Amino acid sequence: MSELTTDETPVVRMVNITKHFPGVLANDQVNLTLHRGEILALLGENGAGKSTLMNMLVGLYQADSGEIYVKGKLAEINSPQDSMALGIGMIHQEFMLVGNMSVAENIVLGMKDLPFVPPMAEIHEKITELSKRYGLQVYPDKIIQDLSVGEQQRVEILKLLYRGADILILDEPTAVLTPGEARDLNEILKKMLTEGKSAIFITHKMDEVMEFSHTVQVLRRGKSVSVCPTKSIKRVQDLANMMVGRDILFSLERGPYNPGDIKVEVKDLLVLPVGGGKPILDNISFSIRGGEILGIAGVAGNGQQQLTEAITGLLKVNGGTIFLNGKDMTNKTPLQVIKAGVSHIPADRGSMGVVGDMSVGDNLSMKKYRTAELSSHNIIKRGLVRKFADHLIELFTIKTPNQDTSVKFLSGGNIQKTILAREIDACGGILIAVYPSRGLDVGATEAVRQNLIKQRDKGCAVLLVSEELEELLMVADKIAVMFEGRIMDIVDAKDAKTEELGMLMAGVERRDI
Amino acid sequence: MNMLDFITKLLAATLAMGTSLAYATLGEVYTQKTGILNLGMEGIMLMGALAGFTTAFNTGNLYLALMMAMLVGGFFSLIHAFLCITMRANQVPAGLAITMFGTGLANFLGERLGPASNGYNLTGMNIPSKFSNIAIPFLSDIPILGALFDVSLLTYALYLLIPFAWFFMYKTKHGMVVRAVGENPRTAASMGISVSKIRYIYTVIGGMLAGLGGACLSLSFTPSWNEGMTGGKGWIVIALVIFSTWNPARVVIGTLVFGGITSLQFSLQAAGLKMVIPSQFLGFSPYLITLVALATMTIINQKKKGSFASPSALGTSFAIDDK
Numbered sequence: 001m002s003e004l005t006t007d008e009t010p011v012v013r014m015v016n017i018t019k020h021f022p023g024v025l026a027n028d029q030v031n032l033t034l035h036r037g038e039i040l041a042l043l044g045e046n047g048a049g050k051s052t053l054m055n056m057l058v059g060l061y062q063a064d065s066g067e068i069y070v071k072g073k074l075a076e077i078n079s080p081q082d083s084m085a086l087g088i089g090m091i092h093q094e095f096m097l098v099g100n101m102s103v104a105e106n107i108v109l110g111m112k113d114l115p116f117v118p119p120m121a122e123i124h125e126k127i128t129e130l131s132k133r134y135g136l137q138v139y140p141d142k143i144i145q146d147l148s149v150g151e152q153q154r155v156e157i158l159k160l161l162y163r164g165a166d167i168l169i170l171d172e173p174t175a176v177l178t179p180g181e182a183r184d185l186n187e188i189l190k191k192m193l194t195e196g197k198s199a200i201f202i203t204h205k206m207d208e209v210m211e212f213s214h215t216v217q218v219l220r221r222g223k224s225v226s227v228c229p230t231k232s233i234k235r236v237q238d239l240a241n242m243m244v245g246r247d248i249l250f251s252l253e254r255g256p257y258n259p260g261d262i263k264v265e266v267k268d269l270l271v272l273p274v275g276g277g278k279p280i281l282d283n284i285s286f287s288i289r290g291g292e293i294l295g296i297a298g299v300a301g302n303g304q305q306q307l308t309e310a311i312t313g314l315l316k317v318n319g320g321t322i323f324l325n326g327k328d329m330t331n332k333t334p335l336q337v338i339k340a341g342v343s344h345i346p347a348d349r350g351s352m353g354v355v356g357d358m359s360v361g362d363n364l365s366m367k368k369y370r371t372a373e374l375s376s377h378n379i380i381k382r383g384l385v386r387k388f389a390d391h392l393i394e395l396f397t398i399k400t401p402n403q404d405t406s407v408k409f410l411s412g413g414n415i416q417k418t419i420l421a422r423e424i425d426a427c428g429g430i431l432i433a434v435y436p437s438r439g440l441d442v443g444a445t446e447a448v449r450q451n452l453i454k455q456r457d458k459g460c461a462v463l464l465v466s467e468e469l470e471e472l473l474m475v476a477d478k479i480a481v482m483f484e485g486r487i488m489d490i491v492d493a494k495d496a497k498t499e500e501l502g503m504l505m506a507g508v509e510r511r512d513i
Numbered sequence: 514m515n516m517l518d519f520i521t522k523l524l525a526a527t528l529a530m531g532t533s534l535a536y537a538t539l540g541e542v543y544t545q546k547t548g549i550l551n552l553g554m555e556g557i558m559l560m561g562a563l564a565g566f567t568t569a570f571n572t573g574n575l576y577l578a579l580m581m582a583m584l585v586g587g588f589f590s591l592i593h594a595f596l597c598i599t600m601r602a603n604q605v606p607a608g609l610a611i612t613m614f615g616t617g618l619a620n621f622l623g624e625r626l627g628p629a630s631n632g633y634n635l636t637g638m639n640i641p642s643k644f645s646n647i648a649i650p651f652l653s654d655i656p657i658l659g660a661l662f663d664v665s666l667l668t669y670a671l672y673l674l675i676p677f678a679w680f681f682m683y684k685t686k687h688g689m690v691v692r693a694v695g696e697n698p699r700t701a702a703s704m705g706i707s708v709s710k711i712r713y714i715y716t717v718i719g720g721m722l723a724g725l726g727g728a729c730l731s732l733s734f735t736p737s738w739n740e741g742m743t744g745g746k747g748w749i750v751i752a753l754v755i756f757s758t759w760n761p762a763r764v765v766i767g768t769l770v771f772g773g774i775t776s777l778q779f780s781l782q783a784a785g786l787k788m789v790i791p792s793q794f795l796g797f798s799p800y801l802i803t804l805v806a807l808a809t810m811t812i813i814n815q816k817k818k819g820s821f822a823s824p825s826a827l828g829t830s831f832a833i834d835d836k
Binding site: 058060061079080081082084090092094096097098099100101105108109110111112114115116117118274 | 684685686687689690693696699700701702703704705706707815822825833
């Protein structure tokens with residue numbers, strides 16, 4: 001990292017920022033200072049208030065109290081237009097792009113000084129010029145929804161550069177990128193810094209903080225708990241502890257690898273898209289034994305989700321076979337698959353994992369209500385359900401006021417624990433977990449991983465889909481890498497190297513590595 | 514009757530019929546393009562028809578009548594906008610309520626705003642003048658296509674309005690904003706666009722155009738007031754928006770097809786075809802064709818991978834701190 005001079009007036013100074021949401025104190029007297037040419041890493045768990053703080057800086061939210069100074073002057077930021085006028089621009093975690101409009105249209109969208117009929121030829125030229133200068137290759141006339149995630153992010157960056165932003169805020173910019181794309185992004189940012197721009201980036205990846213920031217600021221439960229130069233941090237562990245406020249285990253306890261019988265066997269699985277085109281799943285074959293975790297690596301959208309949906313009966317396959325616990329379960333209904341002993345932790349917990357408006361207790365019993373354990377003659381026995389739910393809430397330490405609370409009021413981590421509890425309780429030997437720690441904070445992530453390993457040690461066959469290589473290396477016994485609907489390779493987790501997996505994820509054939 | 518003459522007359526009838534639909538459909542396209550579904554069209558059109566007719570009846574001024582129709586249409590859609598945008602009500606029942614309120618109020622007022630000599634009823638009254646067809650010399654003498662140049666001022670205005678509406682939507686910065694708001698309001702907001710403001714503006718404009726569409730019926734097509742005279746056209750408008758795939762230019766095709774079939778069914782009935790085909794069948798055939806057209810569009814849309822899809826945020830409310 002280049003040396004930083006801090007004697008100038010800071011470009012951004014946020015003083016005593018406080019923000020309430022109904023029932024939550026999102027930011028409590030937070031201070032933040034950013035200098036010219038500085039990269040500030042904003043670190044914290046989910047719900048620590050990082051995004052809220054930044055959304056106030058760009059004018060999407062307004063602070064209840066506190067002041068913001070930009071380039072030495074007190075600033076009134078009431079809308080994104082105000083912040084843009086001050087040279088502040090943000091790249092949100094979910095990209096802010098209109099899918100069916102062109103790159104150029106997205107870049108100039110909402111600009112006030114645009115003429116009634118925007119001169120598209122001129123705009124294209126300016127975009128091309130900018131993209132050359134920063135090495136951000138894009139085609140101005142392409143439609144956003146036809147672009148890859150990496151390309152879309154480049155459009156987001158160009159959008160800010162086009163408007164002349166010199167203070168960039170990036171909300172977990174690398175979360176959706178392959179390792180290669182992430183490196184490219186870092187290069188681009190470095191180039192911008194040399195031109196006097198500054199950046200704040202929100203993250204919860206420690207290695208990025210260490211590699212890539214001048215200063216690190218840690219938020220915990222809405223409060224700023226630490227600001228220090230990155231150089232002064234000796235151990236990554238310290239950062240993690242600051243973030244959570246307690247010690248975090250970086251390696252998980254696990255029993256010896258002791259595989260049993262084959263429980264999941266998938267052969268030549270083929271799924272074609274509706275309306276024709278390239279197969280979504282292309283000749284997928286693998287097997288999982290009891291007491292084994294097979295991890296599926298890959299950038300999201302390469303067929304992982306469809307694979308798990310095919311196994312759980314949610315998606316019809318066009319070819320191949322699926323054997324679960326020794327029975328042919330190809331193209332059976334989800335209920336038949338459940339009865340065959342399969343538990344499923346779906347990728348989208350909000351829409352597939354729980355019914356938000358129903359209580360924690362009802363959500364917990366949703367898989368077992370049919371059985372004699374909770375009902376008789378089609379009448380649910382409320383007393384048994386209450387006992388059953390209380391037992392699971394205690395066993396999985398689900399933090400909820402009581403079992404009658406609607407699930408939607410719980411935090412992401414506790415919603416996921418509710419799903420875990422239900423699925424693990426009803427598990428008949430096969431557990432399928434899709435992005436189980438996505439969006440969870442360090443503490444909840446740890447609990448999820450520990451539970452998966454516990455099931456493995458008990459003899460379950462576990463299929464774990466994840467986009468984080470660290471997680472796979474830590475939890476899985478074997479790792480299969482998926483790219484464009486194919487399995488590129490299956491490797492032993494203990495021999496796997498991150499670089500190698502990254503290349504496979506980007507579609508580089510094994511023989512070319 | 515010779516064939517050429519028949520076709521020319523059919524086209525003329527189609528244009529007269531389609532004019533009212535085209536205004537309202539254009540309005541609804543713009544409203545829906547910002548993400549607001551306004552199912553109140555039937556009620557708004559009827560209110561527009563009434564406001565236009567009663568103004569023309571009392572003042573004799575057709576242009577004042579048009580303005581009143583637009584004003585009333587704009588006011589009714591303002592109610593819808595307030596319910597859906599500010600109060601964040603569900604857009605479907607809100608729109609249905611507007612239709613019920615609008616038709617009810619129009620029919621009620623229709624029986625109160627007439628002259629005392631007619632028992633205060635407007636039904637059966639005549640207006641001093643109406644928007645008559647204006648033939649352009651020479652051009653209107655061309656066989657078939659001549660019908661295009663022998664229409665009312667209201668139809669001529671559409672020849673300019675539809676291309677302009679297309680140009681505005683796809684070539685100007687305001688059109689870009691409209692499309693962004695309906696497709697991804699969050700993104701629009703992050704770019705400093707006031708989603709609520711844009712939605713208010715185009716919902717009201719949509720209602721004004723629907724009011725105008727209603728006035729086309731009572732001031733030109735059938736220059737009179739009759740209870741429920743829109744006869745379900747407000748619902749056809751909703752279908753035509755889908756048929757035109759939310760593209761102002763394609764509104765022409767939808768209105769011509771629907772107007773054409775309706776006119777054809779009148780001509781066939783007049784030609785005594787009802788001996789062969791029951792008149793009830795001819796009567797509902799335009800609606801049957803609408804069903805077929807909608808199903809076809811849906812299938813084509815699936816084949817084309819959603820390039821004809823509705824605005825993504827259609828029917829949803831928006832606030833910046835929604836999760």
